[in-house]
Amino acid sequence: TAATKEDDTVVKIYEGPLNAAVKRIRLVSLTTLATSLMLPPMALIFKSSATVSLMGKVAVGGTAMVAGVGSTAALHFCTLPFVFEMSREGDRIVATRMDILARRVTHEFREADVKREPTTLRPFVTFEA
Numbered sequence: 001t002a003a004t005k006e007d008d009t010v011v012k013i014y015e016g017p018l019n020a021a022v023k024r025i026r027l028v029s030l031t032t033l034a035t036s037l038m039l040p041p042m043a044l045i046f047k048s049s050a051t052v053s054l055m056g057k058v059a060v061g062g063t064a065m066v067a068g069v070g071s072t073a074a075l076h077f078c079t080l081p082f083v084f085e086m087s088r089e090g091d092r093i094v095a096t097r098m099d100i101l102a103r104r105v106t107h108e109f110r111e112a113d114v115k116r117e118p119t120t121l122r123p124f125v126t127f128e129a
Contacts, residue, residue, distance in 0.1 A: 014086035036068025
């Protein structure tokens with residue numbers, strides 16, 4: 001029927017103002033993560049300074065790896081709830097977010113599922129569904 005067809009139209013109701021910045025910083029973070037995981041082992045394999053002990057090299061490499069993983073994990077925790085865009089499809093709302101590998105992921109919910117008072121202390125959160 002015409003009413004059903006009209007209800008299934010997709011209407012964009014929100015587009016995040018920081019989309020480009022959040023995507024860019026997540027891609028930079030992933031690049032930093034990959035670099036921090038690859039370079040310390042490579043530094044141990046290839047010739048490096050003979051004056052630095054193996055334990056010192058492992059400590060420096062381990063610190064670089066922990067910093068790379070930790071910063072990416074913290075950024076993911078903070079930006080996971082960030083909604084890039086939201087659209088209405090009939091009685092459903094579709095929100096587009098980004099996963100840890102900077103790929104877009106959609107989440108569907110109904111308007112009745114929205115809670116105006118979020119139970120989390122994460123930044124970027126103004127509602128839960």
